[in-house]
Amino acid sequence: MRHFYRTTLTPAEAIEAADAFFTALGLQKTSSGPRARTFRGVVGSPEVTATVQITARAEGGHYTFVEATTDQMGESRLxxxxxxxxxxxxxRADPSHALEAAY
Incomplete structure (x- = not known):
């Protein structure tokens, strides 16, 4: 599946956060570039090897477009x-932000 997110972090900060987050899940970094990472490993059970590719690119203005592509069908644990x-x-971009229901 493909997922995307727009943030005010720089592309380097987004990739740094991806390195920390996905290695903490137990995934191994299999490929890296200045604004892209690929992680591979097992998340949860059944033990199926999964791959996620993260890319970050600057958009117009001060935003960064972060895209994640997994090789899983449907909504997997990954x-x-x-x-x-x-x-x-x-x-990370806004530590003071509080999640709340918008009814």
Whole structure:
């Protein structure tokens, strides 16, 4: 699945956060570039090897477009962790932000 997120962090900060987040999950970095990383490993059970590729590129203005592509069908555990990664980017960009229901 493909996921994306727009942040005010720089591309380097987003990639640095990806390195910390996905290695903490137990994934191994298999490829790296200045604004891209690929991680591979097992997340949860059943033990199926999964791959996620993270790219970060500057957009117009002061935004960074972060894209994550997984090789899993449907919403896998890895996809849910990608969403958690995007939440961690939000918290890193604005630590004072509080999540609340918008009814």
């Amino acid at each position: 996809d849910r962790n990608v969403k958690r990664f995007f939440v961690s980017l939000r918290r």
